[in-house]
Amino acid sequence: MDELLKELRAKGYKMTPQRRAVITALLECGKFPTAQQLLAKVKQAAPDVSLDTIYRNLSLLIDLGLVNEIHLPGRGNVFELTTNQHHHHLVCVRCGKAECLDYCPVSAQDLEKAAEQGFEIISHSLEFYGYCRSCRLAG
Amino acid sequence: MDELLKELRAKGYKMTPQRRAVITALLECGKFPTAQQLLAKVKQAAPDVSLDTIYRNLSLLIDLGLVNEIHLPGRGNVFELTTNQHHHHLVCVRCGKAECLDYCPVSAQDLEKAAEQGFEIISHSLEFYGYCRSCRLAG
DNA sequence: ATCCTAAATAGTAATACTACTATTTACAAT
DNA sequence: ATTGTAAATAGTAGTATTACTATTTAGGAT
Known part of the structure; x- marks a missing residue:
């Protein structure tokens, strides 16, 4: 977790509560959550968060190589933290x-x-x- | 083209005008069309075709290994006939x-x-x- | 040619994902 | 602490993809 934060910090990205919540949700959901499952989890900490924020942060983390996106044909995509x-x-x-x-x-x-x-x-x-x-x- | 038809026939799938039009569109569009581009092409031959039909047939062809789906992150998917x-x-x-x-x-x-x-x-x-x-x- | 049945379709609805805009906020510099 | 600025956000709208249902149809059997 701290490693992720440090890496984001180093690249000049801001650390918002929402972003922190997305990362926490990824850690807690563990095995291959969907975007909707992440949204549900994040809402526990930040009820007003928008789905857009989930996808935007996932997208950033994917670009940085910190998250993997796995394509399940006909079932959408799921995510996992890069080990x-x-x-x-x-x-x-x-x-x-x-x-x-x-x-x-x-x-x-x-x-x-x-x-x-x-x-x-x-x-x-x-x-x-x-x-x-x-x-x-x-x- | 004939090979595709033969393969579908052999597996017990029916040959409808719409399916034929989808395959024709794949042949004519050539390089990596999107589902929407295929729909536009197919409508020239079958104006009432539904988008559902495009995806259903693509899905079948993908399952049979006759079509590849290529994921462009943040830009949707494109397709190509398997060579x-x-x-x-x-x-x-x-x-x-x-x-x-x-x-x-x-x-x-x-x-x-x-x-x-x-x-x-x-x-x-x-x-x-x-x-x-x-x-x-x-x- | 007619009939039968499972497959395929059109049309619609629902879900997944992306884009846009006005507003808010992290954080660095003063 | 205050201010300035670019990044991030919520809310909404738009596009992409999948699901559902009643109806139609291809192709084999008669």
Whole structure:
């Protein structure tokens, strides 16, 4: 938490109660909250907060690499704080559940390939889609 | 085109004029149309088509692996027909343009790693985000 | 050609997400 | 402590996407 605040401070961003509440909500919700769930949580601390504020702050945190956005096809997006361990996600297309995959197949060589096309890569997003254990067993 | 129709036929899906128009629109729009652009194109052939139909058919084609959905953060999604060559995309976070990257870093070993967690993987989505050549030159 | 049934559709409603504007506020400089 | 300024916010509006329902239709069986 303190690390996040320090990082924002260092980049010249202001620390408002709403922003603090969004970060707190991310910490407390833990596993993959939706924007609506975050809004509900934040409202406990700041009842007048607008949904716009949730998305604006999420967007900022994503741009800074402090939050990951995970796309659940047909179910919207969910979020998580970036841990020190860069990783990706397995998403079940049947029940919509997400699991972490502590692994990243993207190498420095891959980024060079992209650079050959003139791109300067700053991040990437990778999700695997399939059927989770329980959905496979359930048929 | 004929290949697409054959594949749909084989899986028991019906071939309606609207569905045909959606596929035609995907072929004609070529490079990364949005859902709205596809709707406009399809309306030329079928004026009463609903947006729902566009999304429903895109969704089906995506599930069958015949269409890719590319997420442009803060700009919605765009689509493309899957070519015979599996690939991913570079997306410029400044101007929103997408380019193909004829390359995929995901190997069979990576999929095995996922399987260890009980998942049966059927697809994956990978996008690289950064700055394209012209945006880098423009500062 | 007619009938049957599940798939597909149009139209509408609901939800998710983004954009805009006037006002407020953090925080740095005085 | 006061002031100035750009960032951030609430509230609202607009766009994107998904869900629901009654009706229509493609395509196989008769």
